[in-house]
Each structure stands twice: as C-alpha cells, then as structure tokens.
Amino acid sequence: MLKRIKIEHRDFILNIADNSISKKNNEIKLTETECKILTLLLLAPKQVFSKEEILNYAWDQELNNNTSVVPQAISILRKKLYRDGIDAIDTVKGKGYKATSNTKPCFSTKKKKLGFTIGVIATSFLAYHTYTYEPDLQPKINQSLIKVSDNIYQTSNSKPVVINPEILDKNIRYFINIQDKVLSLSACKMTNQECSSIYNKIFFIDDSNENIDINKLISNIEFKFNKPIGEPIFYNSNKDGNYKVSSSINLRALNNSAYSGHAFINYDVTKLNNNQYKAELSAYVKESGYIGSFGYSVNLNVETEKVKNQPITHYIGKISRDEKYSGIKSGRQQFGTIKDQNQLYAFPLLKNGEHSTYFNHIYPMGNGVNYIYMENTNIAYLTFCYK
Numbered sequence: 001m002l003k004r005i006k007i008e009h010r011d012f013i014l015n016i017a018d019n020s021i022s023k024k025n026n027e028i029k030l031t032e033t034e035c036k037i038l039t040l041l042l043l044a045p046k047q048v049f050s051k052e053e054i055l056n057y058a059w060d061q062e063l064n065n066n067t068s069v070v071p072q073a074i075s076i077l078r079k080k081l082y083r084d085g086i087d088a089i090d091t092v093k094g095k096g097y098k099a100t101s102n103t104k105p106c107f108s109t110k111k112k113k114l115g116f117t118i119g120v121i122a123t124s125f126l127a128y129h130t131y132t133y134e135p136d137l138q139p140k141i142n143q144s145l146i147k148v149s150d151n152i153y154q155t156s157n158s159k160p161v162v163i164n165p166e167i168l169d170k171n172i173r174y175f176i177n178i179q180d181k182v183l184s185l186s187a188c189k190m191t192n193q194e195c196s197s198i199y200n201k202i203f204f205i206d207d208s209n210e211n212i213d214i215n216k217l218i219s220n221i222e223f224k225f226n227k228p229i230g231e232p233i234f235y236n237s238n239k240d241g242n243y244k245v246s247s248s249i250n251l252r253a254l255n256n257s258a259y260s261g262h263a264f265i266n267y268d269v270t271k272l273n274n275n276q277y278k279a280e281l282s283a284y285v286k287e288s289g290y291i292g293s294f295g296y297s298v299n300l301n302v303e304t305e306k307v308k309n310q311p312i313t314h315y316i317g318k319i320s321r322d323e324k325y326s327g328i329k330s331g332r333q334q335f336g337t338i339k340d341q342n343q344l345y346a347f348p349l350l351k352n353g354e355h356s357t358y359f360n361h362i363y364p365m366g367n368g369v370n371y372i373y374m375e376n377t378n379i380a381y382l383t384f385c386y387k
C-alpha cells in the first residue's frame with residue numbers, strides 16, 4: 001500500500017487518495033488508471049518506463065489489454081491536463097515515458113514544436129482572445145478537435161475514454177464527445193478517401209457515474225445515412241448562394257433500454273459574405289415518450305470566425321435568433337401529445353434557451369462533411385453540406 005497519498009511535482013499536487021490533481025484553487029478529477037500512470041511516473045521522476053511497465057502497473061491484468069492502450073490513455077490524459085496548463089509526461093522516443101523535469105514550467109507563445117498532442121491543446125488556448133460576458137450571450141467553450149489516433153477524433157473538452165484498437169475499422173473515422181449528461185458518437189464511412197455515409201448517435205446519461213462501455217457502443221455502429229445527391233460544399237468556400245446542411249441522429253439513453261428516438265436536422269443556408277450567413281434550422285423528432293412527433297424551427301443569423309493555429313481546421317459560429325420572425329417560424333412545434341415524461345429526453349432540449357445567442361464549433365472534414373459541436377446542448381454530430 002502506498003504510504004504517500006500526495007505527490008508534489010512542478011506546480012501541481014497529485015492526490016492519490018481521491019484520484020485528483022490540484023493546482024492553485026483548481027481540482028482536476030482523474031480516472032483510477034490515469035492516477036496510477038501519474039503515480040508510477042512521479043514516484044521515480046528520472047526513470048523511463050516502458051509501455052509494458054506502465055500497462056502492468058496501471059491496468060487490471062484480468063482485462064488482458066495490450067500495450068496499445070498505453071499511448072492512447074496518455075494522450076487523453078495529457079489533453080485533460082493541458083486544459084489547466086499542466087505538463088506532466090514526456091515521451092522518450094523508442095523507450096517509453098517519464099515525468100517532466102521537476103522545475104516550474106515557463107510557457108512561451110514562441111514555442112511551436114511541442115509535439116502533436118501538446119500542440120493541439122496549447123493552440124486551443126492561444127486561439128481565443130479574452131472574452132467578456134454579456135447578459136444574453138453564452139460564453140465560448142475553449143475547445144479543439146484532437147486526432148487521438150489515425151482514425152479517432154475527440155473534442156478537447158470531452159471526458160477521456162480508452163478504446164480497444166482491435167474493434168476499429170480502418171475504413172471508418174470515429175468522433176467522440178462525452179459530457180456529464182450526454183455522449184455523442186459519430187462516424188464516417190470512408191470510400192475512396194471520402195466520407196460516403198455518416199452515423200450519429202446521442203446517448204443521454206441520467207447518472208454521471210454511469211459506467212460507459214464505449215467499445216460496445218462503437219461495435220454497434222451501422223451506416224444508414226448516405227451522402228445526399230448534390231454538389232458538396234466545402235465550409236467557408238467562395239461559393240455564394242443557397243445550400244443545405246443535413247444530418248440524421250439516433251437517440252438512446254444509457255440506462256433506459258425502453259427509450260429510443262430519432263432526429264432529423266436540416267439547415268437552409270444563405271451565404272451573405274465570407275463570414276456572415278442566414279439560416280433556417282428545422283428539426284423533426286420522434287421519441288418513446290411522445291405520441292406522434294414534434295419539431296423545432298428557428299431563423300438564425302450566423303457570424304463565423306476561423307480559429308488560428310490549429311492542426312485541424314476550426315471555425316467558431318456565433319449563432320443568434322433572428323428576432324424578426326416569431327410564431328410558427330420560431331420555437332418548438334408539437335404534432336402529437338406527451339405519453340410518458342420519463343421517456344422524453346430531446347423534447348425538453350428543443351425549446352428556446354435562456355440565451356438568444358450561443359456558439360457552434362465547426363470542423364470541416366472534407367468533401368462537404370462537417371463535424372459540429374453545439375454549445376447550447378453539449379451535443380456533437382456529423383453533417384452533409386451540399387447544393
């Protein structure tokens with residue numbers, strides 16, 4: 001048993017007893033595996049540990065994991081720590097990993113070659129200017145899209161997961177976003193280097209301590225929403241005029257097997273200039289607790305801004321309701337009646353929120369496919385964009 005329940009390193013403290021890191025007044029929660037990885041490295045900060053040694057120390061041997069889970073877990077852990085400016089793990093090429101030098105960090109905006117994972121996280125901080133809160137404006141979330149491996153992408157503000165690489169299909173790109181109350185799982189089926197079909201499934205989470213079997217969810221991916229017929233539009237292209245953005249999203253609840261639902265989302269977009277758009281958002285939803293269907297329609301003004309210095313192209317869309325439209329043109333519309341409140345998850349979300357302005361994060365993935373994270377609902381999904 002470890003007698004030391006705290007390890008001080010650089011400008012943070014690892015709290016082994018409760019699997020957390022404290023830095024000044026901030027606390028960062030860790031998984032048990034993440035805490036074990038840091039414990040091993042920080043107890044012998046000058047020693048280089050191989051992937052096998054880290055695997056044997058940090059993982060339950062009964063799970064029969066292979067060493068490929070180690071770099072994936074460390075990549076996600078680094079991402080989590082860099083949100084609070086913590087640099088804890090160095091890679092020693094060809095040998096393994098060690099703790100960073102036990103000196104106080106000194107970050108410089110002139111450092112450009114910090115390694116792929118570090119670069120992704122750091123630029124997400126540098127990309128945003130100081131933001132002043134306005135009464136009716138939801139603040140931007142500091143976010144980037146991280147390429148965790150060759151075909152796995154994860155939002156930087158997502159909770160970490162460890163994925164068994166043996167279940168992955170090399171012809172599929174996977175997108176993961178896990179928040180306290182919702183898990184967004186998306187995928188692109190790649191044909192001739194282009195996304196020919198997309199998959200989106202939103203899992204609502206009733207209990208934040210829910211044990212999520214992400215590997216099982218990934219194994220159940222099926223593609224049914226193929227690329228629409230029409231000319232693909234690349235995000236922020238020079239083409240003016242009208243185009244459409246469409247998506248299909250399956251709905252489930254992690255600990256409520258009786259629940260199911262489906263949502264179709266469409267944007268009719270008019271480009272005004274290089275960074276200003278008008279769009280009509282319409283959503284059509286069916287779910288277990290509702291007899292019939294319900295929808296949501298709203299006219300929007302959109303201003304976009306490209307986030308600089310990010311490896312994966314990233315735009316911020318400032319979304320505001322067009323107050324000129326009201327009545328049937330804006331808000332939730334019902335074409336049925338509520339049957340069971342306990343089987344309603346999307347219904348409460350599809351209403352005008354407390355903010356008339358919010359932000360979307362748009363990540364163009366090529367050939368008219370975009371990955372979108374909506375700050376007002378914390379969900380993410382893939383879309384097709386076409387003429």
